[in-house]
Amino acid sequence: DVKVTQSSRYLVKRTGEKVFLECVQDMDHENMFWYRQDPGLGLRLIYFSYDVKMKEKGDIPEGYSVSREKKERFSLILESASTNQTSMYLCASSLGGGRGSPLHFGNGTRLTVT
Amino acid sequence: DAKTTQPTSMDCAEGRAANLPCNHSTISGNEYVYWYRQIHSQGPQYIIHGLKNNETNEMASLIITEDRKSSTLILPHATLRDTAVYYCIVRASLRYGGATNKLIFGTGTLLAVQP
Numbered sequence: 001d002v003k004v005t006q007s008s009r010y011l012v013k014r015t016g017e018k019v020f021l022e023c024v025q026d027m028d029h030e031n032m033f034w035y036r037q038d039p040g041l042g043l044r045l046i047y048f049s050y051d052v053k054m055k056e057k058g059d060i061p062e063g064y065s066v067s068r069e070k071k072e073r074f075s076l077i078l079e080s081a082s083t084n085q086t087s088m089y090l091c092a093s094s095l096g097g098g099r100g101s102p103l104h105f106g107n108g109t110r111l112t113v114t
Numbered sequence: 115d116a117k118t119t120q121p122t123s124m125d126c127a128e129g130r131a132a133n134l135p136c137n138h139s140t141i142s143g144n145e146y147v148y149w150y151r152q153i154h155s156q157g158p159q160y161i162i163h164g165l166k167n168n169e170t171n172e173m174a175s176l177i178i179t180e181d182r183k184s185s186t187l188i189l190p191h192a193t194l195r196d197t198a199v200y201y202c203i204v205r206a207s208l209r210y211g212g213a214t215n216k217l218i219f220g221t222g223t224l225l226a227v228q229p
Contacts (some may be wrong), residue, residue: 012212042219090157100165105157
């Protein structure tokens, strides 16, 4: 079974803090993704990566950055947290190669910025 | 990516088959049909996916019509733990090198399995 592990289930941070969300997958997947999920807005793609050190912006990258130094690990960074970044953050991974491979999600990190 | 239409909610008796429909009349030839489910406060769980042929795995079966404009997810023996929101998504395969991978979940179907 694919395992995507997010380091924290719940996180509370103050406005202006730098926040790191970590994600690790154990299936040697090429692609990794960060989404946020908000009521009424569904899942929105923040960033994704298709290889080590490679990254591409998704639909809502503003206020976020990412790091992928190792294949199994993909980090999401909130440079200066703001209250509108309070959300559920979901990491996912998938095989590459264009074979219709599904995304496998972690259990999410619920971030509250006060 | 093609849009999907699902009923807002469905009930199913425990032990019976749950049949969840999805319409995707604008699906393109290279778009797959994916099913996920989400239980409150957890990440979406992948169930099954297919392109043209019917598919079966240990969780469910996926029936895709010949014209590919609709599909049905079948949970053969629903249990209380299958109560969740089920999402049907159609999406082109991610191309290596960075196609934007927008997974549009929509509102899904809330399946309530009754004891």
